């Protein structure tokens with residue numbers, strides 16, 4: 001890992017806005033994908049141009065296994081979210097996949113707490129209607145920033161890599177954020193037990209889980225830490241988490257109430 005002082009926070013355009021139109025949530029048999037419409041883009045932070053946001057999707061484990069695709073100090077998180085952006089100079093995905101910097105994926109670890117994340121609720125409450133492969137649901141656009149660890153967006157790792165699913169094209173500039181976002185255990189359970197990789201009318205029904213690629217060697221490529229990255233270890237992350245601070249405060253207040261403090 002090499003520190004690169006020039007890697008500042010990316011510019012996220014349109015992520016705070018409520019867009020008009022309709023987004024589509026889809027079970028494609030491999031993941032849950034939220035296809036968004038025009039209006040959002042990412043740039044800066046060392047990216048060679050502007051990239052338009054096309055979709056986001058998830059990788060997850062099971063009730064007993066963690067399922068993030070990246071690991072930090074060998075620690076795998078329960079889940080990972082990928083926001084996929086395509087360089088604006090490309091007319092289509094086929095063209096972008098031929099360019100080593102054609103896609104910019106923003107990757108976020110997702111950790112689990114006991115409190116619901118209302119922003120993720122926009123997605124998780126629709127999961128029952130896309131339980132089976134091929135099913136889709138309409139999503140009213142909402143500000144994507146709500147899904148992100150907003151106060152830690154200048155802390156990330158950067159490397160050049162590939163798609164993690166076939167055709168595994170080496171066309172991706174990866175931005176892996178070091179502070180996780182979070183959902184509740186029950187929201188996680190909806191992904192693990194409520195989504196199937198099979199179609200509704202198939203005789204054999206298979207749960208969709210553990211849809212993450214195994215770790216690959218870096219083949220001597222560099223991984224860069226952004227200017228503000230803390231190079232947190234997986235356990236130290238929690239010490240910096242504002243969400244956990246809130247949770248601890250709530251627990252303290254609850255205990256205080258019970259004991260009349």
Ligand SMILES: [Zn+2]
Pocket residue numbers: 057058059082164
């Ligand atoms: Zn992915």
